[in-house]
Amino acid sequence: MRLLFKGGTLVDVAGGGLYRADLLVDDGRIAAIDREIGSEGVEVLDVSGLLVAPGLIDMHVHLREPGHEHKETIASGTAAAVRGGFTAVAAMPNTEPVADSAGVVRLILERARQAGRARVYPICALTKGSCGEQLSPMEELAAAGAVAFSDDGRSVRSARVMRRAMEYAASVGRVVIAHCEDHDLSAGGAMHEGAVATRLGLHGIPAAAEEIVVARDILLAEATGCRLHIAHVSTAGSVRLVREAKARGLPVTAEAAPHHFILTDEAVLGYDTNAKVNPPLRSARDVAAVREGLADGTIDVIATDHAPHAAHEKDVEFDRAPCGIVGLETAVGLVFAELVETGLLSPAQAIAKMSLNPAAILGVEGGRLEAGGPADITVIDPARKEVIDRASFAGKSTNMPFQDREVKGIPVITMVRGKILMRDRLLTNRQVCGGGQ
């Protein structure tokens, strides 16, 4: 069936601008983009006043399946994705079992196909079991569908193993995504080291715990030629290191999560375990540096690090609570309210960091609107306001510190492979759903 997006403002992520055009979808692909497309014999969607963007890609999510289905499943996580305007997600491998075998990759892809929502790109473990000791079978994993390799959740402790893993990943043509944390320095820490941790009597995680490994992995990228993507940059020092690496022409990219460019460690006051995350919420100076890095292009990607945990797992002593914040259903509103509305990024720049750039880093299709490309499309109403409410979530878990925050700029249509899966914040197909819907 042919479907016409009529009257919308298209987002040119590559050129950085917006333009008025109609967009015709036919058989799961974009058939035409033109100033005016006739509406004879097609279903028409009036999107005047709305931004028609390439389908958003969140390159850092935890779908928890297999193994932790009480937190999230591939069905519920992809429901959260399409409700949040994401047409594709890249799933981190810290499941149980860890995604370090072709069998797990096939299971993930099959479950994603059954769910029929957002596309799921598996990221596989860099080392077997993500134990940081032996290399995972990267060629076989890549053949099965792995788009990148990462031991996310922990750093590869040994520089020797990291060096070899990067050499090997480069030979397979895949990017390595690094969670940068010196586990000796961060050991016992529950939040950012600073005045707030002192007040609360919580052990701190110094900024250097992240920066030391960012620096190490950049040096290893230089030595090995492997493409390196730094996950969830949270400190001013990390932003500086990535900026310097890029200036030297190294194959390094980076991402930041909404909570790291919006909240400071003060969000932890009151021992709010929904604000416990790794890397931790940092100081105001770090938040400003991450914003600056987003604005000047040092940080290429906005990714949520969507990390669901059940309420009873978070309802414990702060030290005992697992780290993580869910982000799929809040990200677009937060990005528009905090980065676009404030003038830090243009709409096209913000959307590029959630479409074109992650697609390029992962080497997956999509990420731009072009005739012949997949009809993965996100329509955003830049004027629409919303008060974040966990009761409305489609995902299984609602751990996040943004409850009752007002945001502006809301995804209103999510189309994947030419099918509308979300309209007006409601899933069009309500079966196999998680929490609120």
Add this chain to the structure above:
Amino acid sequence: MGSRTAIGRNLLGLEGMPFHQIEHILDTAVPMKQIIKRDIKKVPTLRGRTVVTLFYEPSTRTRASFELAAKYLSADTVSIAASTSSVVKGESLYDTGRTIEAMTADAVVLRHPMAGAPHLLARVLSAAVINAGDGMHEHPTQALLDMFTIREKKGRLEGLKVAIVGDIMHSRVARSNIWGLTAMGARVHVSGPRTMIPPGLAEMGVEVAERVEDVVRDADVVMALRLQTERQEEALLPDLREYARRWGISAERLASAKSDVIVMHPGPMNRGVEIASDVADSSLSVIEEQVTNGVAVRMAVLYLLLMGEVSNAVVV
């Protein structure tokens, strides 16, 4: 589970507690101390009330002090030690709290190795929650008894120079004293190994000095903190001998303090490490009176919370 602002219900910490409330607690402890000096140390004030002590860490003096305080006021007491309770079967603090709630206790005194545990419990319970020490966070009744003792000796708190020496980073006693003493107008100076001085103390109104001599000079009060000897293994200090040399409270070091300086220690002491043995036993030492005053202050806290008279409890 609703979040409750806990006004008038709990004693979670001294951060943010205003001058007049601290003063009210200290004033209330004065007649309580008279009660425990009597031959018959019992008044019927809290008859029919139940106080549960829930301790997830070993403790001798704090626990005994709370239990005696409750008994002197005729409350019934129940002690739960984590090592002998359902906790060893894996019950969460949340569920333990719900269980205690179902038994309708009036107050729960919680000692816990993790900061913020009393705040979690306070969200579950309608009973009063009293923080008897949570991780490195706060130990409000210890600071209250310290302030009571200082006030008793000096007649006031305002304007006094109080030196706190040692492992500030890991000390809940130091944090509660910093909040309480600064609220009461005392000047708090701290010194200790740089590895044990956490960031942000200046924002709490505290002067930090590298050398212990600088905080002891002209001090009205010198408080030595207990040094956990396992800190050596965490590479936080070289050894006990080096610590005693640089930060131990000795008679020589006290010579530069005010002539009527008092020396305090929250106990239990490592004699010869953070405090010289002769100093601990000298006339300057008020360490044993701190213990006695602890019972009086905890009686005051139980009385005020259970009789609904403290109009505050601080949720950080």
